[in-house]
Amino acid sequence: MPTESLAELVRFAPDAYGVRWVNHVALFIVTDAGVILVDANGQVNPRTPALIKEAIRSVTTQPVKYVVYSHSAFDHSTGGAVFADTARFVGHKNAVDRIKAANDPTTPAPDIVFDKKMTLELGGRSVDLYPADLSATDDYIVVHYPAGRLAMFVDLVQPRNLPFRTLLGHPERIVERFQWLEEKLDFDVIVSGHASPQMSGTKQDVVEQRVYYRDLSDAIAAARAAGLADGSPEMATLAGSILHAKYGAWRRFDEFLALNIQGMIAWRAGKSPSAH
Numbered sequence: 001m002p003t004e005s006l007a008e009l010v011r012f013a014p015d016a017y018g019v020r021w022v023n024h025v026a027l028f029i030v031t032d033a034g035v036i037l038v039d040a041n042g043q044v045n046p047r048t049p050a051l052i053k054e055a056i057r058s059v060t061t062q063p064v065k066y067v068v069y070s071h072s073a074f075d076h077s078t079g080g081a082v083f084a085d086t087a088r089f090v091g092h093k094n095a096v097d098r099i100k101a102a103n104d105p106t107t108p109a110p111d112i113v114f115d116k117k118m119t120l121e122l123g124g125r126s127v128d129l130y131p132a133d134l135s136a137t138d139d140y141i142v143v144h145y146p147a148g149r150l151a152m153f154v155d156l157v158q159p160r161n162l163p164f165r166t167l168l169g170h171p172e173r174i175v176e177r178f179q180w181l182e183e184k185l186d187f188d189v190i191v192s193g194h195a196s197p198q199m200s201g202t203k204q205d206v207v208e209q210r211v212y213y214r215d216l217s218d219a220i221a222a223a224r225a226a227g228l229a230d231g232s233p234e235m236a237t238l239a240g241s242i243l244h245a246k247y248g249a250w251r252r253f254d255e256f257l258a259l260n261i262q263g264m265i266a267w268r269a270g271k272s273p274s275a276h
């Protein structure tokens, strides 16, 4: 069989690193007064948080002072308890009840909670945390480390991937958020928390994701103009034929296109199709 790389430690910026186990990526930033970690990724593999802890130890003796939740979904949020001896837990207000409801002793609920921009200061470094505000119930955040020219937006900016299933928030809000990333946030590297097809992207990947939402919207409009019913297989087939030339090589094109169409229509009709 071909060899497969299961785990990886990479440097995104002079003091910012990524730890990958298979398709999940955690981010950590090292300062002179401790480490800021985003996500423990301990659901798929319960040993991943311990692996992350050792990876951090391999580059610094500083303890983890903050564990930041990129959002509440358990594949990313599980397992931070291995850092509880030194860390506080930081997350969006909407993530608190979801994490508490899971009642998982390995996953402490956030004790530093925000629903507006918040800045973590540690060792002379600043990390800005922004609620993504993709819907009323959304708990995704955007992490920005200005000194490292680095951003993290888990799940939403996976280069050359179709958006997840029925979209992770209102499509117009997602597009606005991408425009904000492009115009207002200074960064060279953006991390998605995933590794397929790669562990990081650039501003150009944000642009491509944003344009996909516009092209998807146009394809739905074309299918409607052709008399095809919302969410019908015929609509998915026609939209697929329109979008294939540009996006057919993107990951999960065949798997998620029909769901993306259903999601865009549902969100615009005022429904929340995905409990993520």
Ligand SMILES: [Zn+2]
Residues within 6 Å of the ligand: 075, 076, 154, 155, 193, 194
């Ligand atoms: Zn994810």
